[in-house]
Amino acid sequence: MSTATTDVSKHRTFLIDTTKCTGCRGCQVACKQWNQLKAEQTIFFSGEGYQNPPQMSEHTFTRIKFKDYQKNGQNEFAFYKEMCMHCNEPACASVCPVGAFVKSPEGPVIYNAGRCIGCRFCMVACPFGVPKYEWSKAFPLVKKCTGCYSRVKEGLQPACATACPTAISYGGRTEMIQEAERRLKNRPQRYFQAIYGREEAGGTSILYLTHQPLDELGFKKVTKRPLPSYTWQALRLVPGIFLTMGGGLSLLSWFNHRKERIKREEAFISSKAQPETTEPETKEDRQ
Amino acid sequence: MTAAARIIINEIKGYHRFLKFMIALVVLGALASLVRFVFGLGATTNLNDTYPWGLWISFDVVTAVPLAAGAFTLGAIVHCFHIKKLEPLVRPAIVTGFLGYSLVCVGLLLDLGQPQRGWHTMVYWNVHSPMFEVSMCVMAYTTVLFLEFLSPVCEKLGYHLPLRVLRWLEMPLVIAAASISTLHQSSLGTFFLIAVDKLHNLWYNPLLPLQFWMSAIFTGISIIILEATMVHRYLGQPDESELLEVLARILPWILGAYLLVKFAALAFLTHGPLFDRPGLLVLFVVEVAAGVILPMLMFMKAAHREDSRMQLRGASLVIFGLVLNRFNVSMFGMEQADQLIYYPSVTESLVTIGIIAGHILFFVLLAKYFPIFEHHPETVDYSIPDHCHAVDEHEQAKGAEA
Numbered sequence: 098m099s100t101a102t103t104d105v106s107k108h109r110t111f112l113i114d115t116t117k118c119t120g121c122r123g124c125q126v127a128c129k130q131w132n133q134l135k136a137e138q139t140i141f142f143s144g145e146g147y148q149n150p151p152q153m154s155e156h157t158f159t160r161i162k163f164k165d166y167q168k169n170g171q172n173e174f175a176f177y178k179e180m181c182m183h184c185n186e187p188a189c190a191s192v193c194p195v196g197a198f199v200k201s202p203e204g205p206v207i208y209n210a211g212r213c214i215g216c217r218f219c220m221v222a223c224p225f226g227v228p229k230y231e232w233s234k235a236f237p238l239v240k241k242c243t244g245c246y247s248r249v250k251e252g253l254q255p256a257c258a259t260a261c262p263t264a265i266s267y268g269g270r271t272e273m274i275q276e277a278e279r280r281l282k283n284r285p286q287r288y289f290q291a292i293y294g295r296e297e298a299g300g301t302s303i304l305y306l307t308h309q310p311l312d313e314l315g316f317k318k319v320t321k322r323p324l325p326s327y328t329w330q331a332l333r334l335v336p337g338i339f340l341t342m343g344g345g346l347s348l349l350s351w352f353n354h355r356k357e358r359i360k361r362e363e364a365f366i367s368s369k370a371q372p373e374t375t376e377p378e379t380k381e382d383r384q
Numbered sequence: 385m386t387a388a389a390r391i392i393i394n395e396i397k398g399y400h401r402f403l404k405f406m407i408a409l410v411v412l413g414a415l416a417s418l419v420r421f422v423f424g425l426g427a428t429t430n431l432n433d434t435y436p437w438g439l440w441i442s443f444d445v446v447t448a449v450p451l452a453a454g455a456f457t458l459g460a461i462v463h464c465f466h467i468k469k470l471e472p473l474v475r476p477a478i479v480t481g482f483l484g485y486s487l488v489c490v491g492l493l494l495d496l497g498q499p500q501r502g503w504h505t506m507v508y509w510n511v512h513s514p515m516f517e518v519s520m521c522v523m524a525y526t527t528v529l530f531l532e533f534l535s536p537v538c539e540k541l542g543y544h545l546p547l548r549v550l551r552w553l554e555m556p557l558v559i560a561a562a563s564i565s566t567l568h569q570s571s572l573g574t575f576f577l578i579a580v581d582k583l584h585n586l587w588y589n590p591l592l593p594l595q596f597w598m599s600a601i602f603t604g605i606s607i608i609i610l611e612a613t614m615v616h617r618y619l620g621q622p623d624e625s626e627l628l629e630v631l632a633r634i635l636p637w638i639l640g641a642y643l644l645v646k647f648a649a650l651a652f653l654t655h656g657p658l659f660d661r662p663g664l665l666v667l668f669v670v671e672v673a674a675g676v677i678l679p680m681l682m683f684m685k686a687a688h689r690e691d692s693r694m695q696l697r698g699a700s701l702v703i704f705g706l707v708l709n710r711f712n713v714s715m716f717g718m719e720q721a722d723q724l725i726y727y728p729s730v731t732e733s734l735v736t737i738g739i740i741a742g743h744i745l746f747f748v749l750l751a752k753y754f755p756i757f758e759h760h761p762e763t764v765d766y767s768i769p770d771h772c773h774a775v776d777e778h779e780q781a782k783g784a785e786a
Binding site: 152153154188191192193194195196197212213214215216217218220221222224226229230231232233234235236237238239317318319320322324325327328329330331332335338339342343346347349350353354356357 | 420421422423424425426427431432433434436437460463464465466495496497498499500501502504505507508510511512513514515516517519555558559560562563564566570571573574575577578581582590593718
């Protein structure tokens with residue numbers, strides 16, 4: 098899990114300008130090639146326009162979503178590249194019982210398949226529905242966009258960013274936010290005035306610019322608070338509750354048992370006061 | 385043949401038929417779980433990327449854990465709050481708890497993609513994960529329950545030395561049980577705090593862990609009432625309804641406190657619409673009205689508390705309410721309005737039915753062969769057998785004198 102001390106501003110970040118996307122899906126192909134992912138058997142038309150495959154899966158880490166809309170009486174397409182958002186404070190990393198997900202210092206949220214026990218909590222936790230499971234396998238693992246960590250580590254750009262002819266810029270997070278703000282300011286009529294990903298889920302390493310309102314395009318409305326804080330506010334109490342409960346119950350039982358002890362001792366003392374009545378009984382008990 | 389003999393023979397035959405039926409269900413469940421390991425989770429369950437958790441998590445883990453809460457609740461009531469007369473109920477509760485937790489582990493391992501790596505949780509710690517917290521606690525608590533369960537086993541086998549050690553450990557184990565249970569019963573609620581914008585507002589609020597813990601306590605008590613009544617009816621054990629009345633007197637207080645917390649959370653701590661999904665609203669109302677308010681009102685009347693039949697009915701209502709609550713939180717409340725609805729496949733259901741049948745079967749067999757019900761602590765012989773005859777001569781001499 099990332100800590101508050103990590104410097105978010107230098108994280109490698111995607112700026113995806115959907116107004117510039119032509120829907121060529123070069124990114125989808127590049128992703129499949131670099132990650133050596135299998136092709137999927139799909140059927141046209143699985144969504145609006147030429148959207149294909151119907152959803153991300155264990156074989157598809159990124160895909161272009163299509164949206165039909167009308168502008169000045171003309172049919173238009175909007176495109177939206179779906180992929181892992183590489184959150185600054187990822188929910189998947191915080192809920193994983195074995196810490197298989199890590200936010201790397203470079204930016205991508207990476208997955209250590211060797212640790213994963215396959216509990217699928219990451220899939221429940223992810224607000225964007227990104228991690229996918231190998232449902233076809235007897236001993237499945239989780240699959241998701243790697244942010245091309247192996248390339249980024251060596252100073253290259255991710256496969257999809259390299260393949261994209263128009264829409265993707267890649268760089269430091271602060272730099273990308275400044276670029277996005279510049280575009281919003283320079284051409285206000287071209288853009289819907291928001292940067293999706295700047296604050297969503299506490300901030301992500303993917304930033305989107307759109308022409309249309311976000312919800313019309315199918316962007317999920319997500320809390321602005323980092324998700325790990327929701328569970329941590331309860332989990333941080335665990336040691337305290339354990340000690341309070343254990344200590345409280347110990348004290349309680351000590352007092353309650355003490356009463357009984359005192360009663361026994363008093364009975365013993367009073368029995369000594371009248372030895373002739375009680376002694377024969379105890380002897381009988383022994384035999 | 386006399387009529388009496390015929391009745392007895394019929395009873396025995398019925399018992400054997402019941403055992404055979406239960407064994408058949410367990411075998412079916414075991415076969416179904418084998419299918420999961422051969423063909424994978426996708427082929428055998430109705431789970432998918434939208435619903436990564438299904439029946440096996442909702443029932444076998446999230447519901448089964450509070451259903452097995454009787455052991456720690458009663459342990460604390462009897463030993464810490466020192467209501468000693470309830471002691472005869474403790475052992476059956478421990479057996480139920482031990483079986484319950486063992487089967488939770490089985491269910492969890494079936495559900496994991498990589499069950500052979502289950503030990504990873506002990507090595508790669510992530511203290512920020514509620515799942516880590518729960519798995520550590522479940523492992524620790526299953527061990528505690530196993531140790532508590534060893535007492536009747538050692539008594540049966542006549543192992544005196546371990547018995548003495550176990551008796552010495554009794555209080556520490558009871559306190560450990562209550563503290564560990566508090567942690568993981570509530571942390572099961574913490575699981576769903578991460579599902580912001582997924583779990584419906586009727587259930588999503590920051591006090592969910594507290595509610596999970598409180599409901600585990602009243603369910604534990606209700607399970608004890610249910611189990612003691614059933615065991616009296618069908619296994620010919622003594623009628624404990626007088627003791628159960630004490631438990632029935634505790635119940636309305638906890639149910640009332642739970643209700644207060646639930647409505648306070650609903651009123652002050654939820655954000656967003658509550659009444660936008662009529663289906664979920666109905667589920668919520670049924671859960672609260674039938675599972676909490678109705679049994680609370682029932683147990684507030686002394687006449688109902690004393691009546692064995694009403695005890696059973698009230699306890700069953702509480703248990704029904706809890707099961708519905710856990711399914712609401714972990715399954716129904718998580719289903720989004722525009723998505724396909726998840727329902728368990730045949731294989732999934734067979735495995736879960738097998739697990740429940742296994743629990744009942746093992747309980748009946750253990751109750752038959754181990755001193756679980758006829759337990760009177762004062763009669764147990766804790767003395768160490770004197771194999772070396774060190775005291776013998778001395779004692780004999782004394783005996784001769786007498």
